[in-house]
Amino acid sequence: MRKQIAAANWKMNLTLQQGEQLLDDILSKPHSLKDNQEAIFAIPAPYLSMAQSKLRNKEHVFVAAQNCYSKKSGAYTGEISVDMLSSLGVQYVVLGHSERREYFNESNSFLADKVNICLENNISPIFCCGEPLDIREANTQNEYVGKQLKESLYHLTEAQIRKIVIAYEPIWAIGTGKTATSEQAQEMHAFIRKNIELVYGASTANSISILYGGSVKAANAVEIFSQTDVDGGLVGGASLIADEFVAIINALK
Numbered sequence: 633m634r635k636q637i638a639a640a641n642w643k644m645n646l647t648l649q650q651g652e653q654l655l656d657d658i659l660s661k662p663h664s665l666k667d668n669q670e671a672i673f674a675i676p677a678p679y680l681s682m683a684q685s686k687l688r689n690k691e692h693v694f695v696a697a698q699n700c701y702s703k704k705s706g707a708y709t710g711e712i713s714v715d716m717l718s719s720l721g722v723q724y725v726v727l728g729h730s731e732r733r734e735y736f737n738e739s740n741s742f743l744a745d746k747v748n749i750c751l752e753n754n755i756s757p758i759f760c761c762g763e764p765l766d767i768r769e770a771n772t773q774n775e776y777v778g779k780q781l782k783e784s785l786y787h788l789t790e791a792q793i794r795k796i797v798i799a800y801e802p803i804w805a806i807g808t809g810k811t812a813t814s815e816q817a818q819e820m821h822a823f824i825r826k827n828i829e830l831v832y833g834a835s836t837a838n839s840i841s842i843l844y845g846g847s848v849k850a851a852n853a854v855e856i857f858s859q860t861d862v863d864g865g866l867v868g869g870a871s872l873i874a875d876e877f878v879a880i881i882n883a884l885k
């Protein structure tokens with residue numbers, strides 16, 4: 633069975649003390665992660681070390697960075713390298729979030745470079761894709777997302793792409809309280825899986841976890857996660873509230 637994942641994306645929120653408290657609150661509440669399930673916390677970079685030492689020995693719980701740079705090391709002031717992440721034991725990194733694409737001009741080809749350096753260094757990208765509202769309204773979302781996948785991922789070998797987690801996040805549903813319907817999520821997730829199948833075959837396509845992101849909360853997680861091709865969620869706002877995120881973990885199938 634594919635991995636089912638509840639991933640928290642704290643974005644640029646919380647102080648160190650608030651972050652520690654939130655992790656403590658979440659860990660103290662009953663949640664049952666089965667063998668095929670994971671909870672991942674995408675934490676602001678300054679707190680990765682704190683989160684890593686708190687979560688290191690917890691089964692099925694992992695820390696992720698929210699970004700990294702495409703170069704191994706050097707004069708890139710302010711950037712975070714994969715070696716830095718590896719030295720902390722961080723195994724996942726969120727790449728290509730729409731906020732990075734929009735505010736920091738991250739292109740599909742730049743993201744391909746980041747994907748490469750992560751995989752070369754045994755860090756699994758949680759690769760985000762998803763269309764803006766005008767593309768959804770024009771009903772060209774499949775072409776748009778297909779292009780994102782093609783230009784950032786389809787140069788990878790089969791063994792490499794199996795290490796990627798994909799997060800489909802329609803931009804019009806992020807932070808808006810307006811979720812895609814579970815049918816819209818399923819439709820796009822099935823399209824993404826089919827698109828991967830055309831390049832890599834059914835076995836690889838069926839092995840890749842595809843998460844939905846965009847206003848996931850405790851109240852809608854069970855319904856969204858119940859869809860055949862939805863393997864969990866990448867959660868912003870609701871991941872900052874312990875009870876909400878624990879309920880989302882418990883909604884995994």
Ligand code: 13P
Nearest residue numbers: 641806807846847868869
């Ligand atoms: P919200 O859950 O706040 O809509 O954010 C989704 C998201 O961007 C997760 O990466």
